[in-house]
Amino acid sequence: MLIRPKAGILDPQGIAVERALPALGFSGVSNVHVGRLVELDVEDAEQLDAMCRRLLANPLIEDYEILAA
Amino acid sequence: MKFGVIRFPGSCDDVDAQLAASRVGEAVLLWHGDRDLQSVDAVIVPGGFSYGDYLRVGAIARFAPVMEEVIAFARDGGPVLGICNGFQVLCEAGLLPGALLPNDHLRFRCRQVTVEVVNADTAFTRACEPGERLSIPCKHTTGRYYAPDLDRLEANRQVVLRYAPGENPNGAARDIAGVCNEAGNVVGLMPHPEHAVDERVGGSADGLKLFASAAVAHA
Numbered sequence: 001m002l003i004r005p006k007a008g009i010l011d012p013q014g015i016a017v018e019r020a021l022p023a024l025g026f027s028g029v030s031n032v033h034v035g036r037l038v039e040l041d042v043e044d045a046e047q048l049d050a051m052c053r054r055l056l057a058n059p060l061i062e063d064y065e066i067l068a069a
Numbered sequence: 070m071k072f073g074v075i076r077f078p079g080s081c082d083d084v085d086a087q088l089a090a091s092r093v094g095e096a097v098l099l100w101h102g103d104r105d106l107q108s109v110d111a112v113i114v115p116g117g118f119s120y121g122d123y124l125r126v127g128a129i130a131r132f133a134p135v136m137e138e139v140i141a142f143a144r145d146g147g148p149v150l151g152i153c154n155g156f157q158v159l160c161e162a163g164l165l166p167g168a169l170l171p172n173d174h175l176r177f178r179c180r181q182v183t184v185e186v187v188n189a190d191t192a193f194t195r196a197c198e199p200g201e202r203l204s205i206p207c208k209h210t211t212g213r214y215y216a217p218d219l220d221r222l223e224a225n226r227q228v229v230l231r232y233a234p235g236e237n238p239n240g241a242a243r244d245i246a247g248v249c250n251e252a253g254n255v256v257g258l259m260p261h262p263e264h265a266v267d268e269r270v271g272g273s274a275d276g277l278k279l280f281a282s283a284a285v286a287h288a
Contacts (some may be wrong), residue, residue, distance in 0.1 A: 010173070010213075058125060
């Protein structure tokens with residue numbers, strides 16, 4: 001599951017990274033956002049959405065995306 | 070008046086909260102794995118790093134066995150105060166509206182702040198006057214209050230404390246330092262009233278008023 005700060009909510013981690021990259025000589029970087037990745041094995045993939053809503057993400061402040069391998 | 074202070078693995082202000090509460094009543098520690106609230110009259114969810122703040126601040130503590138009892142206690146009108154990490158836990162538990170985000174400057178802030186009492190009718194501000202200023206320390210990295218519908222929150226008088234002009238340490242929306250539920254029996258705040266109960270330590274005893282408020286409501 002990919003969990004990201006919701007669009008429109010100030011993401012200071014993303015801003016810090018965006019400011020750090022040019023200092024290393026990387027140019028043309030914008031819209032940096034830092035989220036987190038949760039990896040797991042699950043028998044019933046139907047449960048994944050509820051897992052995200054109830055624990056892995058806070059839907060008030062974060063969006064999530066479920067990726068199957 | 071009997072206070073119960075929750076102790077999670079990673080709590081670190083539980084003993085200070087217990088000492089502060091014991092100035093206005095009896096105060097016991099409640100272990101996170103127990104379901105027994107020991108007939109307390111008020112619950113305090115203290116500051117610290119419950120469950121290491123893994124995943125997201127307050128996210129795991131919210132599912133501790135004791136929290137089921139705290140949620141039921143709060144729904145029955147019992148007074149519950151969340152301080153700093155405790156505030157984050159109560160938001161995650163759905164007992165308080167909104168969420169706490171990383172400080173806008175990404176730095177840990179530890180300093181005395183002045184807050185203004187906006188709503189003096191809650192279980193933990195009854196001993197205060199509306200507009201009264203309190204000097205209380207704050208110390209946090211994730212204290213930027215956010216809620217999707219701030220106008221509704223204000224209209225419901227759920228903003229309890231606001232940082233005084235120029236005092237906002239974290240970028241919180243509308244300088245909000247503390248909020249309550251609609252009934253006013255559950256209150257959460259980022260600053261630490263339990264660290265401001267004796268003028269000989271830190272120069273302010275203003276924090277005591279929050280604990281005294283619970284005793285006023287109980288009497």
